[in-house]
Amino acid sequence: MIEAKDFIEAARARGIDRYAGVPCSYLTPFINYVLQDPTLHYLSAANEGDAVAVNAGVALAGGVGITMMQNSGLGNAVSPLTSLTWTFGLPQLLIVTWRGQPGVADEPQHALMGPITPQLLDLMEIPWELFPTERGQIEPALERAFAYMSSTGRPYALLMQKGSVAPVALARALTPSSSNRHDMSVRHEPVAQTLPARREALERVIALTPVEKNVVFASTGFCGRELYALDDRPNQLYMVGSMGCVTPLALGFALMRPDLRVVAVDGDGAALMRMGVFATLGSYGPRNLLHILLDNGVHDSTGGQHSVSPNVSFAGVAAACGYGEAREGSALSVVDALFAQTASAGCRFAGLNIRPGTPDGLPRPTVTPVQVRDRLQRHIGIGARHFSTTTGAKP
Structure with a gap:
């Protein structure tokens, strides 16, 4: 012991x-x-x-x-x-x-x-x-x-194994340091006559995240692929697999790099898969983390099967979980407003309703995940990694 x-x-x-x-x-x-x-x-x-x-x-x-x-x-x-x-x-x-x-x-x-x-x-x-x-x-x-x-x-x-470590009493119970918990209503943006496309939403995110001080994480599936097709920038990471993990990944990164604005672009299917992370983000999310959820009500990359998101107010969930700010709407102004506001504490959320559909011939990234990792790390100034960049090799 x-x-x-x-x-x-x-x-x-x-x-x-x-x-x-x-x-x-x-x-x-x-x-x-x-x-x-x-x-x-x-x-x-x-x-x-x-x-x-x-x-x-x-x-x-x-x-x-x-x-x-x-x-x-x-x-x-x-x-x-x-x-x-x-x-x-x-x-x-x-x-x-x-x-x-x-x-x-x-x-x-x-x-x-x-x-x-x-x-x-x-x-x-x-x-x-x-x-x-x-x-x-x-x-x-x-x-x-x-x-x-x-x-x-x-x-x-x-x-x-059992009994490996000697007991330690908990003399004081500390809660997460974030002070986001308060009565907060969801902010509703104007309703658009026509729902924007994913492409339009991502173009707006790109315009609002200059390369120098922003890092953008895109959820797996068409979200990451379309962001890549629009503009493959060194400050972007495209999730592959790990559905629902884009926000906790961004959270860990944002906690380490408070000098950068970190933007996690999520999808309704991914968010539904790991809704417990809303509570984690509400408790620990720092003010430099922005959570944008593009909700088209379907699993677009697998054929357009409906999700259950029409029954969910993701902004309501975010507000209830203690985010510093939560807003939703169907106009691109919801994204603009998220970037324009600065919460006193905690991460901020915007849910944007978009229309289903994806451009024909949407390419997959030709850069590998390891190349994306290395490029991003060089971009944020932490230098070359000490470990191998060989993917797929067995230990």
């Missing part, structure tokens, strides 16, 4: 001060220690996949975060671990608790996940080892983890 302080301070010495995750009783000492240190940052995510995406954003901005979860939460994290961190080459250290470990009595819900946890990590090509249980094991474990992450740009996992 080790002390939480010993591991966390060893990680801090390597530059890690950001943690994100979902609690597990095995992780309680870690979380309690981090929560009570004002120089460390813990982000309580709505689900494990969101936590992975947040720390992917931290990595994109040049840092490394620790993502903590129970092994049951690996199911929630499979998508961003296999189509975001792996695809773009964005490392993070995973601490996964081993509930249901063979030979250790546990609850029935862990009966299957416990035995298959190592194989699941292996299938996702995430190398792992047991979490250190002696002080002398901490530095060698971190050395192996950082050597792998630096050489590959991919996550490394430590599998934590």
Whole structure:
């Protein structure tokens, strides 16, 4: 058994001060220690996949975060671990608790996940080892983890067994630092006679985000593809896969780079898939983060099947979750107004209703995800990455 302080301070010495995750009783000492240190940052995510995406954003901005979860939460994290961190080459250290470990009595819900946890990590090509249980094991474990992450740009996992860390009491319960919670009504913009096209909305976003001080993240599917077709700029990132993860990715990045305005362009289908992240953004979202949702009421890139977004006020959700500002409308002025206003605290939201449809022959990006990552990182001035840019190579 080790002390939480010993591991966390060893990680801090390597530059890690950001943690994100979902609690597990095995992780309680870690979380309690981090929560009570004002120089460390813990982000309580709505689900494990969101936590992975947040720390992917931290990595994109040049840092490394620790993502903590129970092994049951690996199911929630499979998508961003296999189509975001792996695809773009964005490392993070995973601490996964081993509930249901063979030979250790546990609850029935862990009966299957416990035995298959190592194989699941292996299938996702995430190398792992047991979490250190002696002080002398901490530095060698971190050395192996950082050597792998630096050489590959991919996550490394430590599998934590029961009783690995000594208890830490929570002397004071800290809430997220954002002070957004207040009674706020949704701001409604004028209704357009004709709904704008996605192209028009993206053209407006491009016009409002000069390259020098803005970074734009576009959701997977036609949103990213059309942004690329309009203007492939070095300050843009096009999500591939990881549906619903564009906002937590942007959140992690924005927290690391308060000097930049970060714009996440979302879609209704993606937002519906991970609506819990609205609460996370409302609690932790910084004022330099703008969330724009283009709502056409359909899954356009898969044939135009209807989503359930006509029954949802996304701006109402954002307001209820504590965003610094929330507005919606069907005219492009909703986007203009979002950029014109400055909230006293917290991220800002605009929901824009657009019409379905996509131009014929819309191209896919010819730049690879790794090339997009490298170009963006050079653009924001963090230099070349230390890890390999080879995508698809096995460890």
